[in-house]
Amino acid sequence: MKFIPEIKYVKCPSCEELKFHPVVTRNALSRKDNKTYVCADCGTMEALLPLREIIEETTNEKEKERLMGLHERVTEDLKKFLETN
Ligand SMILES: [Zn+2]
Numbered sequence: 296m297k298f299i300p301e302i303k304y305v306k307c308p309s310c311e312e313l314k315f316h317p318v319v320t321r322n323a324l325s326r327k328d329n330k331t332y333v334c335a336d337c338g339t340m341e342a343l344l345p346l347r348e349i350i351e352e353t354t355n356e357k358e359k360e361r362l363m364g365l366h367e368r369v370t371e372d373l374k375k376f377l378e379t380n
Pocket of ligand 1: 307309310311312333336
């Protein structure tokens with residue numbers, strides 16, 4: 296997430312980091328209850344969770360391992376992207 300210095304970010308109710316935009320609707324609506332706003336980073340991570348659950352249900356162990364590796368790489372890349380943009 297791109298931080299704009301003149302905006303005073305507040306504590307995110309999910310990760311508790313100062314990443315929550317003061318204009319509530321400029322954040323992400325949590326998928327957990329569909330009414331709580333969380334910071335953009337938390338919103339992105341929540342979006343990736345269902346994918347992991349689907350992968351965990353995969354019964355083919357070799358395929359599961361491959362998809363888990365892919366999921367971890369995408370998550371790491373996304374974290375890096377969010378930190379630098
Ligand atoms: Zn957060």
